[in-house]
Amino acid sequence: MTFSHFLTPFTDDAMRRALVAVVVLSFGSAPIGVFLMLRRMSLMGDAMSHAILPGVAVAFLLSGMNRIMMTIGGLIAGLLVAVLSGLMTRVTDMKEDASLAVFYLVSLALGVTLVTSHGSSHELIEILFGDVQKIDAGALYLIAFNTTLTLCALAVIYRPLIMECVDPLFLRVAGRAGALAHLVFLAFVVVSLVSAYNALGTLLAVGMMILPAGTARFWSRDMSRVILVAILSAIVSGYLGLVLSSAAGTPAGPSVVLMAGAIYFLSMVFGPAGGLVRRFAPGRHLEA
């Protein structure tokens, strides 16, 4: 790896688009990830990312490698699974995590079956892990549109969502805003996943959400700062991931997530809010 690799994301045309994509994605995915983590739904995001695959696959069968169509397909499949598993939780004794697991496993199997029955394994890899080289202007607009929508929605549901996280019962006595905020939030988990899938593929899209959120938790105990740090770390891992991808020729999705993982482990060791160094070498105790 040479210095020039660090400049590739700014010079190469395809890479430049990829850089814009990951930076814009960071603004939507990272705050969503923070809420997923604080609601102890980190793995739920993972399950949802599998759930969008059959929708992407059906769109692929109908229209080939058309990103817009595949994004819409993923959106429909993801929302369908979210609604169905929510419904299943309410009408049966099944808990939400279990019913979600059922749906996402079936979805993943269905999606892979559909793609391989009509496409090559190369195309399957591209859908599962993404290909930043293929991001065109249309995909960029889509990502920008989704992120804008996500940020607006988060601004509206921010207060009830925080209340729903910290003390759900309080909001239930006061009315229905909590359940509504939860539903809107779930919908935008899907929206963020679908737009992240364009760059990172369906399997790793959730990496742009959860890893930066986990990182941020080691740096602050204040909600707005947690979100800010999450966005920043998502941007940095996006950039470094693209550098790694261009230097080593690896697919962008895994490279970005690897970088986010590296930043996470560094934060786990050195972070001031509950990091390992602070925990095991806290310094002399205070007077009061």
Added chain:
Amino acid sequence: MSARITFRDLTLGYDRHPAVHHLNGMVEEGALLAVVGPNGAGKSTLFRGIAGLLKPLSGGIDYAGLDRRHIAYLPQSADIDRDFPISVFDFVALGLWRRKGVFGGFKAADHHAIEDAISTVGLSGFEARPIGTLSGGQMQRMLFARVILQNARLIVLDEPFNAIDSKTAADLMALVREWHSEQRTVLAALHDFEQVRTHFPETLLLARTPVAWGATRDVLTAEHLARALQMCEAFDDAAAPCADADTPQAA
């Protein structure tokens, strides 16, 4: 708008098993009512019903026009995520939710109101602390501060003085007395009979069915308490449907 609530042959429970069975009666506006009874007597269930979290199996509660948003409910073990990165100040500010809604801004007056509530419960200086760093008693003080800001007509406190020291209990009890003097209706589930005798003019002794309801000194008699202990048995899975269900008792 009054804060009078009436129980009309109210049966609350879980999975068809009654936990509060055929309760009739009225809580007058401005009442300070202690709800006592053994564990499993249905106190928490009754409060969940009043807060609208539990649908009655039969009968109902008449709120006489009281809006649900004017009810402040403090559950027995508040289901609060103590790891959530939120400060004491911001948490207490949630009490203004029904006046501020999704977007309402916080003005200087609101900041004063929040500061006042925090200092009233003796937590001045804790404003910026994350809620996870509070002790059990401080947590309860913080929850009371939120109740202050809710400015509710009907306040329902489920065992509010459990597992907190006598100083904190006394401070919070003084707050309850103040709410009483402001003509708010206050219901509290309690286990400390001394406290009930000292501070609560009216008491409901519950053992799934109401054992006695009235002036505290008439309710807390040895005979009533003995009867309450007897009546609290476990659910019978093979119990027949309640014959009383279709023939409501007179109020």
